[in-house]
Amino acid sequence: MSGIKKLLKRYNDISIVAKATLWFVFCNIVQKGIAFITTPIFTRLMSTEQYGQYSIYLSWLHIFTIITTLRLTGAVFNKGMSKYKEDRDTYTSTMQTITFVLTFIVFAVYLIFRSQINALTELPTFIMVAIFAELLVAPAIEFWTVRKRYEYIYKPVVFRTLLMAVLNAVIGVIAVLITEEKGYARIISCVAVNLGFGTALYIYNARRGKSLYKQEYAEFAIKFNLPLLLHYFSQYVLDKSDRIMVQKLVSMAAAGIYSVAYNIGLLLRIITTSINNAMTPWQYECLEKKEHKKLDDTMFMVFIFVAGCCFVLSSFAPEIMKILADEKYYEGVYVIPPVSMGLFFSFMYTTFANVEFYYDKNKFSMYISSAGALLNLILNYFGIKMYGYIAAAYTTLICYILFAAGHYIYMSQSVKKGEGIGWVFNTKRLALLSLGVVAFGIVIIFFYENIVVRYSIIVGICVIVFILRKRIIPALLVVKKHK
Numbered sequence: 001m002s003g004i005k006k007l008l009k010r011y012n013d014i015s016i017v018a019k020a021t022l023w024f025v026f027c028n029i030v031q032k033g034i035a036f037i038t039t040p041i042f043t044r045l046m047s048t049e050q051y052g053q054y055s056i057y058l059s060w061l062h063i064f065t066i067i068t069t070l071r072l073t074g075a076v077f078n079k080g081m082s083k084y085k086e087d088r089d090t091y092t093s094t095m096q097t098i099t100f101v102l103t104f105i106v107f108a109v110y111l112i113f114r115s116q117i118n119a120l121t122e123l124p125t126f127i128m129v130a131i132f133a134e135l136l137v138a139p140a141i142e143f144w145t146v147r148k149r150y151e152y153i154y155k156p157v158v159f160r161t162l163l164m165a166v167l168n169a170v171i172g173v174i175a176v177l178i179t180e181e182k183g184y185a186r187i188i189s190c191v192a193v194n195l196g197f198g199t200a201l202y203i204y205n206a207r208r209g210k211s212l213y214k215q216e217y218a219e220f221a222i223k224f225n226l227p228l229l230l231h232y233f234s235q236y237v238l239d240k241s242d243r244i245m246v247q248k249l250v251s252m253a254a255a256g257i258y259s260v261a262y263n264i265g266l267l268l269r270i271i272t273t274s275i276n277n278a279m280t281p282w283q284y285e286c287l288e289k290k291e292h293k294k295l296d297d298t299m300f301m302v303f304i305f306v307a308g309c310c311f312v313l314s315s316f317a318p319e320i321m322k323i324l325a326d327e328k329y330y331e332g333v334y335v336i337p338p339v340s341m342g343l344f345f346s347f348m349y350t351t352f353a354n355v356e357f358y359y360d361k362n363k364f365s366m367y368i369s370s371a372g373a374l375l376n377l378i379l380n381y382f383g384i385k386m387y388g389y390i391a392a393a394y395t396t397l398i399c400y401i402l403f404a405a406g407h408y409i410y411m412s413q414s415v416k417k418g419e420g421i422g423w424v425f426n427t428k429r430l431a432l433l434s435l436g437v438v439a440f441g442i443v444i445i446f447f448y449e450n451i452v453v454r455y456s457i458i459v460g461i462c463v464i465v466f467i468l469r470k471r472i473i474p475a476l477l478v479v480k481k482h483k
Helices: 002-013 016-045 048-069 075-083 085-112 114-121 125-150 155-178 182-208 215-249 252-265 267-289 292-315 317-324 327-358 363-387 391-419 427-447 451-467 469-476
Strands: none
Touching (some): 016 155, 016 252, 016 267, 016 317, 048 085, 048 182, 048 215, 075 085, 075 125, 085 114, 085 215, 215 363, 252 317, 252 391, 267 292, 267 327, 292 427, 317 327, 391 427, 451 469
16 A cells, blocks of 8 residues: 555656646557457458448548648647637637638538549448538547647546547447448447537537637638648558558458558557657757757657567567457558558657757658658559558558658758757667667568567567666656656
């Protein structure tokens, strides 16, 4: 009991920022954990083609979300929380009104070209209408959540997130069990949950705003985000388009197999997203105080931790695949290592981009992201045709590496112009760590049938992490000092 009391005392003594960060990380892990736990249920109840339908719905939802929201729920909303801190309610309701109107406009365009769009997405009209109904109000959830995160009001966010995750899983399983069209049933269950919570929070945000729309806020947000739209589309291309290309170039069933394997690789994103959300304010603070050495040393330890997670996930891939899916999905196991490596480089370039955004250098993201997305589409087309759907994971990895390198170079230039120094992060050690990640991801595949070697590697990784624990743990808990 004394140990528990000590933990409670330490918890009560930390800042509200640290408490919020801990709960947000915990919430994100549990949310993704629920989805992870239910995956074996869905993969066993649904055929590969039906699971492919669900994954393709998610991919197209992502595309339409970018179009109908202009990604106003992203970096520009955080920027607005700071720029208009005395009138956050009106800023929130203005962003919400813009996304609502845009969704109606895009829906009208869909109705005009319904047949052509349905043929492109391979989704029926009732599913497309459901998607647009979701898009009308779902951004309200993100606006509400981001604002609460920004203000470190964590309890309602944790409750809402976990409740949505549980309802999504439970209603989804029930819907799949009672219908024959299991792919569409899973889609509708997701839409229903998002529609319910989105409507409630849309009304809440609208009532709190002094007005539904303010021209100044709209102009600021749109001008800030327009240069980033190609960047956001490019992120989509890297994250989601490969599934659509697998669907088109191979089959819906192949898209289902690829999606299951890809989603296992995305387990690492639970960690990287949580870390990035928690540490971005701290990175900005370090840059403001010109504590570049502190930022470099701390983030390098974080990069080592993420690399270790990448190694463990890639090493355990065969076991994870067998747990989450039956034999019809197993050939997708070779997708997991390149996806894990890609997410390591994705985390790196996001860290570099945060520095760029601090100096208001956001146009480069548009240029490099557009070039990377175009390259990814070309490599996907030829790679999938020549080597099958597994090639899509490797083409995405290549593009993430180029993203990270490009952002590193531009970030260094931005810092040099802003601060007069040549670098923020140590180039040599980052390059060595990156080479180690790529080498490991390639080599481990050859030992998937040798459990002794793989488990020995995992033990070795754990030993290294244990040795470095006194440097890694403080780096991950650095926000505790953020008052």
